[in-house]
Amino acid sequence: MGEVPGPDRPHVQEVKPVSEITSPSVSIREPSLSDTLARFAAAAIQTLGPDKVDGPANDLLSDTLHREPADHVILRPGSTADVQAALELARSHGQSVHPYSTGRNWGYGTSYPADDRTRVLLDLSGMNRILAFDATLGIVTVEPGVRQGDLAAFLADRGAPFITPTTGAGPSPSLIGNALERGYGLTPIGDHFGAIMGIEAVLADGTVYRSPFMPEAPDGPQPVYKYGTGPYIDGVFSQAGNAVVTRMTLRLAPKPQRIETFYFIVRDDAHLEACIDAIRYMLLESGMPISGINFVNGSRMQAQVGGNGTMSVAKWFGTGVLFGDKEMVKASRACVRRALKGLVRRVFFLNEDRLALARKAYGVLRKTGRGAALEPFLVNSENLLGILGGQPSEFGMPLAYAKNPGGMPDKGLDPARDGCGLLWYVPIVPMRGEDARRYANMVGRICGKYGFDDMITFSSLSPTAFDSTVPLIFDPTKEGSANAMACLRDLIEEGRREGFHPYRYHGRTMDLATACQPTFWDTAARVKSALDPDHLISPGRYTAPNDAA
Known part of the structure; x- marks a missing residue:
């Protein structure tokens, strides 16, 4: 027994070891x-x-x-x-944080x-001011929220003879966002990143970066030369999460005296290689004022405009664009015909003058009830010439609604909002006939494996390279999305083995983007770590998975 405490002996309570203490468990709630x-x-x-x-x-x-x-x-x-x-x-x-323009x-x-x-x-869509415009040189400075349609309206209101750098995505995409992703079009300045004269960007630590010739004040003298002095740094903000771009100066192409498109239909798939070589000749060797050529297979064309009439027999369909004064464009027609001789039955040329005649013919035929056959041609031609002249249009966007036609509004198309399933495979293909054939065979084989049509477009990025776009269109259910993503990843991996590397990647495929050329991606990671050591801005975007943690 313990001793009884007395007046000179205070009571001392026995202290048990912590391991012997039993008490109700207490949970500390971590913030959700x-x-x-x-x-x-x-x-x-x-x-x-x-x-x-x-x-x-x-x-x-x-x-x-x-x-x-x-x-x-x-x-x-x-x-x-x-x-x-x-x-x-x-x-x-x-x-x-992850920034986006629109x-x-x-x-x-x-x-x-x-x-x-x-x-x-x-x-950043609320930052939507056009800050400065040089009506002589066609130099414009914009914020991230300025859309293609905004600039087109701005130029039209002022009667400014310059062309908005349009794409096939309609009037709502951001000019800055598209340029930073290295978007392109068929207008005279087809390389939209190449049109950048300077940028302003906020770095992760709050520092404001400006290109060497970019003024501090938004209304200051606009840069007219892209590279400035010293190392060219602006490129590290393209396809990257290294900063938040808040201002950009772009060079616009002047409107030429004549914009003319030409069309040709290839009825025999065996002519693919020869057609690719003819396209390369027109762009690389002929000296013609061609801003670009799209070459589309029958599957893609029928999905775009339907399979009735002439299009039902088309194996490939080509569209090119001539820019210049009337005499220059007129002289180029004979060269186009010679390049395609023996491959197509006829080359069709269309400009505003000929389109005006088609409108008159349509007006007459409509009165007799026979205008229906001409209407699709007229609408598509008007939209295409509009895009080439700097007026963005939604006419190519219904393709995204192929699995969801009931969800397509009359205007203001937004495939994400409207419940469409869409992924893009976009590799670079050398402008050689044998490479185009290998590529088309590969796409057909892999798309067929997953139940997709092989809708192929070859779009000229330069006289030596195409960007090929292949849309995967599906019901955006969990299962449909998984199948489409599996197809996209298979296309990327097999395509790279064949030498066809994508020029941009979906956010879910950044692991594939960084899976080759380790020295390059290690260098990119060093740049990211120097500018954004805490990975505050867009972690995981064009960085290897272990670099994004």
């Missing part, structure tokens, strides 16, 4: 992701204002691929200073980040 995002959103409202913050919510984003619901917060900065504040706020709350990157991930752990988005 929802709690963390809610606190971040509250802080963002205090910093940026309630009109510039959405979420957290799990229905803020849409895509052309099935995605499981996930909470996101969208910040909508209105200025470069807002972007700086947003980055500092994200850093202080341990959040990474969120129209359909088929490549739309506005979703490459890394699912990134839950904060910077929507």
